[in-house]
Amino acid sequence: MTRRQTRQTAAGLLVVAVLVLLGASGRHDGGPATSRSAMPSAAAQPSPEPSAAPPSPSPTVAAPPSTAGGVAPGPGKGVAGSLTHTGTQAVALTFDDGPDPVNTPRILQVLREHHVKATFCMVGFRVRDHPELVRQIAADGHTLCNHSWQHLLNLAKREPGYIDWDLRHTNDMIHAAVGPDVPVRYFRAPGGNFTPELVAKAKSLGMESIYWDVDPQDWNHKPDANAQAHIARVVRDVQRHVRPGSIVLSHDNGQPDTIVVYQRLLPWLTQRFALEPLPCAT
Incomplete structure (x- = not known):
């Protein structure tokens, strides 16, 4: 080789x-x-919650919306032109943050006993969790109001895409409970934190933005006050400030004392005012 x-x-x-x-x-x-x-495997991957909010495009909260674009305020006298009065002599009672599985049925019963209709500003994820309460609210003749998906106090500072999703998704949950033909004509921003842009977005979805002119702060349980003192204060504040055309702010979610407040207030209110659900006359 x-x-x-x-x-x-x-x-x-x-x-x-x-x-x-x-x-x-x-x-x-x-x-x-x-x-x-x-x-x-694909089957082993956790699926996203069907009704969860879409992730924000960035981990930080966007800056407050600018009004430099010339967005006109709403027609009312409240924040960013939100409505503070009914536009008639009638008084509108509004209940925020529900539906609450304990307190909402109780306030509905009190209203029913006094033949009073009100407006319920409902949080989307609670609507999803308790659709039967939304159906009862509508069946009793009360007005339905969108109070955002998860009550973010900085909702107006979020990205426009999120705001659009939030309001639409809340309306979708309400309509899933009561059907597409029941109107959702009103929107209340969490904390009343309206901006012209937020009012305009609600308007584009067919909703007027409502504020209030009577706020007895029924949520504010001062540390030095017991339940009876709190109830007496709330009753007194409403009686002192309510006027023809007022929109009164109250809360059914997590506020059992508010039930007692209206057991005492409704006889007094019905003797002096017409109590009607929105719509407002704009």
Whole structure:
């Protein structure tokens, strides 16, 4: 055998040895090193909550919307032109943040006993969780109001895409409960934190923005006051400030004392005012 033949034979043996080693050690062709059985299957991946809010495009809250674009305020006298009065001599009672599985049925019963209709400003995820209460509110003849999906006090500072989703999704949940033909004509921003842009967005979805002119702060349980003192204060504040055309702010979610407040207030109010649900005369 010549020297050249010897070198060729040795090179061939080296190639064979490398191939044998590669076959024993697994895949080395640039593909994934993890075997298919170790990868989670599509079925094993957690699915997103169907009614969860879409992720924000950025982890930070957007800056407050600018009014430089010339967005006109609403027709009312409240924040950013939101409505503070009914536009008639009637007084509108409004109940925020529900539906509450304990307190909403109780306030409905009190209203029913006094033949009073009110307006319920409802939070979207609670509507999703308690559609039967929304149906009862509508069946009793009360007005339905969108109070945003999850009561973000900085809702007006969120990205326009999120705001659009939030208001639409809340309306979708209300309509899923009561049907598409029951109108949602009103929107109340969490905390009353309206901006012209938020009022305009609600308007584009067919909703007037409502504020209030009587706020007895029934949510504000002062540390030095017991339940009876709190109830007496709320009753007194409403009686002192209510006028023809007032929109009164109250809360049914998580406020059992508010039930007692209206057990005491409704006889007094019905003797002095017409109590009607919105619509407002604009």
